[in-house]
Amino acid sequence: MKKIAIFLLSAGIMMSSCVSKKKYVELEAKQNKTQNLLNSTTVKLNACEADKAAANATIAALEKRVIDLKQDKEDLIKSSKDLTILTQQGATNLEKSLESLKEKDLKINRLQDALNKKDSVTLALVTSLKKEVGLNDEDIQINVEKGVVFISLSDKVLFKSGSYELSVRANEILGKVATVINSKPDFEALVEGHTDNVPYKNGLLLDNWDLSAKRATAVVRKLMELGANPIQLIAAGRGEYVPLVPNDTAENKSINRRTKIYVLPKIDQFYTMIEKELKTLSEEEN
Template sequence: MGRRRKFEEEPDNHDRWLVSYADFITLLFAFFVVMYGISSVNDQKYKELTSALGSAFSGTDELKSPSKSSDIQPAENQNLQSSPSHSLINGLPLTRLEQEKYRQEQENISAIITSLNQTLGSLTSSGKINISKTNRGVRIDIADGVLFQAGSSSIKTEANAPINDITQVLANQEYAIQVEGHTDNLPISNMQFASNWELSAMRATSVVRRMIDNGIAADRLSATGYSDTQPIADNETAEGRAKNRRVSIMVLYSKPEKLQKTETQE
């Protein structure tokens, strides 16, 4: 009987993990190649979109025609015209129209301020009426002494002239008008008004009624009383309190239709 060979065990291979690791890296590389292929940009479509955006902002109505080297077939062009992105491009000129409307409105507001300053000359130069431009529109602050006796909401006879002058400037405009009554922080004590809230509201209402009588459409007007909650000066001094006692006529900016819809949805 021949002698049996001694079985020799193979040594352990500690590098076998490299095979699995190499397979994993290969699969990962293939995955990223596929992802890159999916996300690659169509240069021709990108150029056409850029051209369309340029046409929209420059004011031309027609899209630029594709170059002769374009490989897009007519069917694809039809799809482009019916796509949501093309609808967005057609909507861009509306934004331009709104911007033009805003520019014209700013010019009109400036013209209103100029006209009011000229019409109310002596009252504005003396500080009894102050006209300013705010983010809400034109603010016309009228000192209470110009319009009312102390503690009263009845308009003085001599106040008819400045109210009529303001009305004549605003009568042919389309802007909404909000009349605001303001007081100082000293509590009122008479039989007619329980607090400054009633006094400020009634003063605003009195001015609204007079403006309606002078020709302003009623649906353009509103009256609000703020009492002493919106001071423009320090109520600790007599001079500051005098500035806070006022009636403000706000000529409100008109808002684009899109902005109005957005605010309604919110």
């Protein structure tokens, strides 16, 4: 365009020398018009170039956006698949947890049934002992201690002071105990001797340990004489070391001198079952 303008200008100069004034003015006007057109066209061209650059930038941004959206779509599809897997796994785990809870409930119910059965047996045993032995004597107590039935007999009922020989009255009382034991072949009787803290001075025995043990074995032998099965009988001496009250008065010492007969159900299988179930529950929880 510039070359054309220069050419026209040169031609105009050359022709100005050989054309009339009027013709020259006309040519000069055309040249100015052409120059203005050139300038306008140049401005428009520059504007188009700027618009093109902006459009190219927009296209590049849109292309990048399209790529990002495609990646987002792929990520969402992958996440959806992962979520589906996790949901399936969660449902499976929940189902397993529910099954485990059901199994635990069944085990707990079995344990509760066993405990209820044991409590029923204990109650029946207490009733039987109270009926046979009676409760008219303050020196005879029938009670339950930590789920175990026992008869507590004062030494005044069974023995003379410092002696392990049974009194005449002992035959009557122990005969009733033997009757209960004989009616319960699945039970054991633990005979436990207790003394006060007065040192034993009879040369036949060493100390209160000996005295308490001799009293326990004397009761066991008497129960055997009265027909109790020796397999069901256990003898134990506790000496002065499990007092009910402080050995500070004669009355308290009399309370501590006693013989306890625990009547224990032969429930080894029951306790074994409980221990097994509890162990299983503990292992499942861990």
